[in-house]
Amino acid sequence: MTAQHPPMELSKLPTGIVGFDQIANGGIPKGRSTLMAGTAGSGKTVMALQFLLAGVREFGENGVFVTFEEAPADLMQNVRSFGWDLEGLVTTQQIAVVDATPEPGEETVATGAYDLSALLARIENAIRSVNAKRVILDAIGALFPQLTDANVIRRELHRIAAGLRLLGVTTLVTMERTEEDGGVGRWGVEEFVADNVILLRNRLEHEKRRRTVEILKFRGATHHKGEYPFTIDSEDGVTIIPLSAIELKQHSSNVRVSSGVPEIDAMCSGGMYRDSIILVSGATGTGKTLMVSQYIKAAIEAGERALLFAAEESREQLTRNAANWGVDFEKAEQDGLLHIICRYPEVMGLEDHLLQIKRDLRDFKPQRVAIDSMSAFERVSTPKSFREFVIALTSTIKHLEVTGLFTNTTSMLAGGESITETHISTITDTIILLRYVELQGQMRRGLTVLKMRGTPHDKNIREYMIDNKGMHVLAPFRGVHGILSGAPTYTFDEERVRLGGLFNPIPEI
Amino acid sequence: MTIFKLRLFITGRTPQSQRAINNLRSICETEIQGAYEVEVIDVLEHPALAERDKILATPTLVKRLPEPIRKIIGDLSDREKVLLGLNVEVLAKETRA
Numbered sequence: 001m002t003a004q005h006p007p008m009e010l011s012k013l014p015t016g017i018v019g020f021d022q023i024a025n026g027g028i029p030k031g032r033s034t035l036m037a038g039t040a041g042s043g044k045t046v047m048a049l050q051f052l053l054a055g056v057r058e059f060g061e062n063g064v065f066v067t068f069e070e071a072p073a074d075l076m077q078n079v080r081s082f083g084w085d086l087e088g089l090v091t092t093q094q095i096a097v098v099d100a101t102p103e104p105g106e107e108t109v110a111t112g113a114y115d116l117s118a119l120l121a122r123i124e125n126a127i128r129s130v131n132a133k134r135v136i137l138d139a140i141g142a143l144f145p146q147l148t149d150a151n152v153i154r155r156e157l158h159r160i161a162a163g164l165r166l167l168g169v170t171t172l173v174t175m176e177r178t179e180e181d182g183g184v185g186r187w188g189v190e191e192f193v194a195d196n197v198i199l200l201r202n203r204l205e206h207e208k209r210r211r212t213v214e215i216l217k218f219r220g221a222t223h224h225k226g227e228y229p230f231t232i233d234s235e236d237g238v239t240i241i242p243l244s245a246i247e248l249k250q251h252s253s254n255v256r257v258s259s260g261v262p263e264i265d266a267m268c269s270g271g272m273y274r275d276s277i278i279l280v281s282g283a284t285g286t287g288k289t290l291m292v293s294q295y296i297k298a299a300i301e302a303g304e305r306a307l308l309f310a311a312e313e314s315r316e317q318l319t320r321n322a323a324n325w326g327v328d329f330e331k332a333e334q335d336g337l338l339h340i341i342c343r344y345p346e347v348m349g350l351e352d353h354l355l356q357i358k359r360d361l362r363d364f365k366p367q368r369v370a371i372d373s374m375s376a377f378e379r380v381s382t383p384k385s386f387r388e389f390v391i392a393l394t395s396t397i398k399h400l401e402v403t404g405l406f407t408n409t410t411s412m413l414a415g416g417e418s419i420t421e422t423h424i425s426t427i428t429d430t431i432i433l434l435r436y437v438e439l440q441g442q443m444r445r446g447l448t449v450l451k452m453r454g455t456p457h458d459k460n461i462r463e464y465m466i467d468n469k470g471m472h473v474l475a476p477f478r479g480v481h482g483i484l485s486g487a488p489t490y491t492f493d494e495e496r497v498r499l500g501g502l503f504n505p506i507p508e509i
Numbered sequence: 510m511t512i513f514k515l516r517l518f519i520t521g522r523t524p525q526s527q528r529a530i531n532n533l534r535s536i537c538e539t540e541i542q543g544a545y546e547v548e549v550i551d552v553l554e555h556p557a558l559a560e561r562d563k564i565l566a567t568p569t570l571v572k573r574l575p576e577p578i579r580k581i582i583g584d585l586s587d588r589e590k591v592l593l594g595l596n597v598e599v600l601a602k603e604t605r606a
C-alpha cells in the first residue's frame with residue numbers, strides 16, 4: 001500500500017436479496033466469482049435465481065443463467081410458485097439461459113485431450129446477447145459425472161471464472177456439499193474457483209429445519225461473520241434475518257400512552273412511553289391476558305389501531321374473556337381498530353413466524369402490538385434462535401415506533417424467574433411482574449414495576465385484585481418480605497396487627 | 510452413399526483443434542471412406558450452433574447418423590475408442606447387404 005494507492009475495498013454489487021446485503025456489507029464482490037455451497041435442499045438455486053431476478057427487477061441488470069443439473073424448463077416451473085416469471089424475462093431478452101445439463105441417456109466417450117472452451121463460448125455468447133451483468137452457474141458439481149476427468153474440469157472452471165472476470169460480470173456459482181460441516185465442496189473446486197465463499201446450511205434442530213447463511217470469506221472485502229438465519233417462502237423468496245447487523249438507532253419518544261390500568265400508569269409516572277416494549281411476566285392465572293385486554297382497550301379508546309398475536313388462546317376465547325371484562329373485541333375488529341391473529345407457535349419455525357409477524361405489522365400498520373405469550377414461542381425453539389427471534393422482533397417493533405406488550409409465563413407459581421426473562425429482560429424497556437403471594441393461607445396477588453427506562457417509577461409491591469371490571473391495584477404489601485423469592489416472611493409488627501384482628505381486645509404481650 | 514453424418518466442434522485454430530481435424534480425417538479416409546459427411550464448426554464463430562447441440566467440451570465429435578446420436582469428446586487420438594464410438598461395424602453390415 002503506497003501513498004499513490006490508498007487501501008481501498010473491492011466494490012460490491014448489491015444482490016437485492018433481503019438482508020443479505022446487510023450481512024455482506026453491501027453485496028458480493030463486483031466483477032468476481034462467488035461460490036455458494038450447501039447441502040441438498042439448502043436453498044442454493046432459489047437464492048441464486050433471486051440474485052438474478054433482483055438484478056433485472058431492481059437494478060436493471062440483465063442476467064445469464066447456466067444450469068448443469070436441472071433442465072431449464074423444470075427450473076422455471078419450480079420457481080413459478082414464488083411468482084417469478086423467468087420465461088417472461090427470457091422472452092423479453094432480460095435473462096438468457098445456457099443449458100449445460102446432460103442429455104438423458106447420452107454417454108460421452110473421451111478420446112484424447114479436451115477443454116471446456118465450448119461452454120465458455122456459449123456463456124460469453126449468452127452474456128453478449130442480453131448484455132448481462134450477472135451470471136449464475138447452478139450446480140457445477142453435475143459436470144463431474146458428465147465428463148470423466150475431474151482435473152480437467154477443475155482447470156477449466158478456473159479458466160471460465162477468469163473469462164467471466166474479463167467480461168466484468170459478477171458470478172454466483174452454486175455447488176452441492178455432502179455435509180453441513182467440513183470441507184466446502186466435494187470436488188475440490190473451491191481451491192480453484194472461489195476467492196469468495198458463502199455457505200448455506202439446513203440443519204435439523206428440535207425437529208425443525210433451520211436455514212442459515214454464512215459468509216466464509218470475501219477476498220479483499222469485509223463482511224459480517226457467523227451464521228444468519230433465513231427463510232424461503234412463496235411471497236418474498238429468500239429473506240435473511242441479519243441479527244447482529246440490526247442497528248440500535250431507534251428514536252425515542254416522550255409521548256406516553258396508557259397501559260389500560262390507571263393505577264399502573266400512576267405507578268409509572270403517567271403511563272408507558274409510546275415506542276417502548278413492555279414485558280408482563282407472571283405465572284399462569286395471574287392476569288397477563290387481562291392486562292393485554294386492558295392494554296388493547298386503552299388503544300381502542302384512544303382511537304389507535306392494535307394488533308394482537310395470540311399464541312395460546314383462540315379468537316373466541318379471547319373475545320369472550322375480554323367481553324367479561326367489558327372490552328368488545330368484535331366491534332373493535334369490525335371498526336378496523338383491532339386485528340387478532342391466532343397462530344400456534346408449532347405451525348412453523350421461528351424465522352417464518354418473524355417474517356409473518358413483520359408482514360402483519362406492515363399490512364395492518366398498528367400503533368400498538370401485543371404478543372400473548374412470548375414464552376409460547378420458546379417452546380418450539382432452541383435458546384439461541386429464540387433469543388434471535390426476540391431481538392429481531394423487538395427491533396422491528398421499535399423501528400416502527402409502536403408500543404409493544406409481551407407477556408411471559410413463568411414456570412413457578414410464586415416468585416422465581418424463567419429463562420425467557422433473561423432473554424427478554426435486557427431488551428424490554430418496562431417490566432411488570434405479576435406474582436402470587438401466599439399470605440396466611442390465602443393466595444393473593446402482587447405486582448411491581450421492576451424496571452422502567454427513562455422515568456422514575458413506584459418501587460412498591462402492590463396487591464391487586466381482579467373482578468368483572470378488570471384489574472384493580474391496591475395498597476403496597478406492608479410487613480411482608482421475600483415475595484419475589486416465593487417464600488414471604490412477616491415482620492413482628494405485622495403479626496401483632498394480624499393477631500389483633502383475630503382476638504378482641506388486643507392481648508398485651 | 511452417406512451413412513455417417515458427423516459434426517466436429519472445435520474452438521479456433523488451436524493445435525488441439527488441428528489435431529482433432531487431422532485425426533478425424535485419417536480415421537474417415539481409412540475406415541469409412543466414401544460413406545461420410547463432416548461439418549467442422551468453430552464454436553467461437555457459431556456459438557448458437559454449440560448451444561443447439563449442447564456442446565460443453567471441445568473438440569467434440571457428434572455422430573448424428575447412424576442413430577443413436579453420440580458425442581465423442583477429445584482430440585480423437587485414441588483411435589480404438591473413436592471407432593467404437595462411431596460404431597463402424599454398421600458400415601460392414603451395410604456393405605454386405
